[in-house]
Amino acid sequence: MQIFDEDGQLLLAAAFSIAILVLVSTVLLNSIIFTSNIAAESGSDTMIYKNNNLIQATTNAYQNAYEHDIGLNQTYLSDFESNLKRMYAQEGYLISTRQHDIFTPYFTETGMPGGAGDWIVVKNVKTVKNMVFEIESFDGTDFEVKALDSNNNSIWSISYSYDGSFELDNVDESFDNVDEIGNSTIRLSNGNDPSVHNIVIRNGSQVTGYYLIEGTLDNSVEYHEQRGKMINVTFNINSARHSTSTTIPISLPFNYSNNEA
Amino acid sequence: MKKLVNDENAVSVSVGYILTFAITALVIVLIMGSFFMLVEQTENRVSYDEYKVYANLISNQISEMDRFIYSIESQGGAVNSMEYEVKLPLTIAGNYYTVELCNSSEEIIFTSQTPTSTQFRTPYSINSNTEIASGIIYVSHKNHYLIYDNETKMIILE
Numbered sequence: 001m002q003i004f005d006e007d008g009q010l011l012l013a014a015a016f017s018i019a020i021l022v023l024v025s026t027v028l029l030n031s032i033i034f035t036s037n038i039a040a041e042s043g044s045d046t047m048i049y050k051n052n053n054l055i056q057a058t059t060n061a062y063q064n065a066y067e068h069d070i071g072l073n074q075t076y077l078s079d080f081e082s083n084l085k086r087m088y089a090q091e092g093y094l095i096s097t098r099q100h101d102i103f104t105p106y107f108t109e110t111g112m113p114g115g116a117g118d119w120i121v122v123k124n125v126k127t128v129k130n131m132v133f134e135i136e137s138f139d140g141t142d143f144e145v146k147a148l149d150s151n152n153n154s155i156w157s158i159s160y161s162y163d164g165s166f167e168l169d170n171v172d173e174s175f176d177n178v179d180e181i182g183n184s185t186i187r188l189s190n191g192n193d194p195s196v197h198n199i200v201i202r203n204g205s206q207v208t209g210y211y212l213i214e215g216t217l218d219n220s221v222e223y224h225e226q227r228g229k230m231i232n233v234t235f236n237i238n239s240a241r242h243s244t245s246t247t248i249p250i251s252l253p254f255n256y257s258n259n260e261a
Numbered sequence: 262m263k264k265l266v267n268d269e270n271a272v273s274v275s276v277g278y279i280l281t282f283a284i285t286a287l288v289i290v291l292i293m294g295s296f297f298m299l300v301e302q303t304e305n306r307v308s309y310d311e312y313k314v315y316a317n318l319i320s321n322q323i324s325e326m327d328r329f330i331y332s333i334e335s336q337g338g339a340v341n342s343m344e345y346e347v348k349l350p351l352t353i354a355g356n357y358y359t360v361e362l363c364n365s366s367e368e369i370i371f372t373s374q375t376p377t378s379t380q381f382r383t384p385y386s387i388n389s390n391t392e393i394a395s396g397i398i399y400v401s402h403k404n405h406y407l408i409y410d411n412e413t414k415m416i417i418l419e
Contacts, residue, residue, distance in 0.1 A: 008281050015285040019292045026296050030303045047345075048329050110337025234341065241346040244329070248338035 047242050050093060054235055057084065058097055059250045062231065066252040072099070072231075093239045100232040102252070104136045107143065107204030107211070111230050111249055117205030121145075122225050123198050124218040128175070128191035132212045132254070135160055135184040139206035147174075147197040155197055158186060160207065184209075191215065212254040226254040305379050308354040312371035312381035319347060319360070319369050319418075320385040322407055323393065326416060330409065331389035343409040347418070349400050357400065362418050364395040390414055 061080045065073045081097055088095045108115030125147070133145060138160060146157030146169075156170040164183045172178055176190035196218045212226040234247045322345050330340050349360065353373070361370040362385075371381045387393065391409065394417045398405060408417050 008277055011281045012284065015281075015288055019288055022292055022296065026299060030300065048325065048332070051329070052332070108337075110335075112337040115337055241348075242344065244343040245341040246333050246338055247341060248333065248336055 047237070047239070047244065050088070050091075051235065051237055051244065051246065054084070054088070054095060054237065055248055058233060058235070062099075062233070062250050063253055066228075066255075070255055072102075088237075093237055095238075096236045098234045098236075100234070100247075102229045102231045104208045104210070105227060105230040105249070105251065107201050107207050107209060111227060111251060113205060115205070118202050119200065119204070121199045121201055121211075122213055122217075122223055125197055125199055125223075126216045126218045126220075128193075128199075128213065128215040129189065130212065130214050131175075131188045131191075132256075133158070133186050133209065134211070135207060135209040137208045138164070141203045141206050143204060143207040144202040145199065146202070147193070147199050149195050149197045155193055155195070210254050227251045228254040301377070304354045304356070305377070308356065308358075308373055308379045309381055311353045312358070312373075312379070313383070315349060315353075315360075316369045316371055316381055316383040319407070320383055322347065323385045323387070323416060326407060326409060327387045327389050327391060330391055334389065339411065340409060341411055345407045347405045347407055349405055351400060351402060359397050359399050360418065361397040362393050362395055364393055367393075391416055394418075 058080075061077060062072070065076050068076075077099075085095055105111030106113050106115065108117050109119040110116075135143075140162065142159060142161070144157055144159040147155040149155055154169070156168075156174040158169075158171060159167045161167055166180060166186050168178070171188065174191055174193045175188040176192060177188065179187040181187065199213060210226075210228045212224075214222070214224040214226075216222055228251070230249045230251050232247055232249050234245060236245045237243065326343060326345060329343070333340050352358075357374040359372050359374065361372065362368075363370060366384075367386070368382045368384050373379050385393070391414050394413075394415045396418060398418055406419055408419060409415075410417065
């Protein structure tokens with residue numbers, strides 16, 4: 001009888017090849033099954049930049065509107081807003097703005113009562129062409145505007161005191177014209193101080209009022225720092241996935257007619 | 262039929278069949294076992310990678326919200342409300358999972374809901390006065406949002 005001992009070998013070889021086939025197909029399938037999960041949502045979010053652009057554009061519009069009409073021309077502002085809505089709608093954002101009351105700011109860095117009361121208004125000043133400070137209300141602390149040189153020594157200073165008058169230190173020597181109007185406004189022009197200095201405010205968080213300072217900086221660039229009244233504006237931005245609502249105080253230009261008593 | 266004991270051929274058909282069948286069965290069982298182990302290992306590794314992606318996504322969004330709040334507050338303004346949608350898939354690598362924000366250790370923790378759970382932790386950073394509210398969410402079909410609450414100054418994941 002012939003011994004057919006190749007039959008078993010064929011079966012074993014077939015089993016092994018099936019096993020290897022299963023293994024290889026498992027490894028292949030694994031990568032297919034699990035890579036379908038990895039598509040995650042990515043991409044940077046532009047909400048911050050959109051919001052900042054919106055605030056900047058609206059600030060400019062409000063400031064322009066105020067310069068022409070201190071009651072804020074509502075037609076101009078609503079035209080502006082509807083144009084802005086169209087622009088942003090094309091990018092998938094719904095925006096709306098709402099204005100609140102106009103108010104008198106504090107002499108803090110942000111104009112709000114919680115802002116820094118001691119702050120630098122202008123840095124590296126070479127000349128002061130024109131400076132106006134107008135005090136609206138005073139709550140009893142020593143409010144000071146002064147010029148500090150590079151060693152933090154005071155060149156000139158103006159302080160407003162309890163009895164409602166200005167105390168000037170070296171101001172008449174530093175400016176060609178000094179005018180006090182009433183008890184609450186001081187106007188100076190043509191500063192003749194040669195050294196480079198910073199103009200700072202001290203204890204501004206309990207005094208409200210307006211200011212304007214203009215002149216030239218150390219690098220011959222002109223500056224106009226001013227703050228008249230302020231207005232709170234609420235911005236709402238909605239997109240498909242985000243929505244924010246923020247309220248920002250916008251500073252309006254200084255208005256000389258503020259101090260017509 | 263051939264005699265089992267006194268046969269001199271040394272090849273018995275039935276024993277041959279039994280042997281080959283047994284060996285084949287054993288080999289198949291071993292292959293299946295290693296198949297499932299391989300799948301689970303891959304699952305863990307893929308889960309880990311996926312959790313890393315989503316956790317970094319959430320951490321980035323928290324940082325964006327924080328930066329936004331900080332920039333608004335430094336201008337003297339206030340953020341009244343803010344909502345960001347966080348897109349999380351229902352299952353990752355076939356398993357349900359939870360997302361936890363831990364205030365005390367300042368971490369985002371992803372945990373899979375399987376007997377052998379994988380976990381991934383990543384820190385987040387906040388620079389402004391806001392804080393993150395600790396909480397766990399079980400990812401479900403509804404949308405998930407990172408919400409800023411102005412009164413408590415906290416960011417909540419819901």
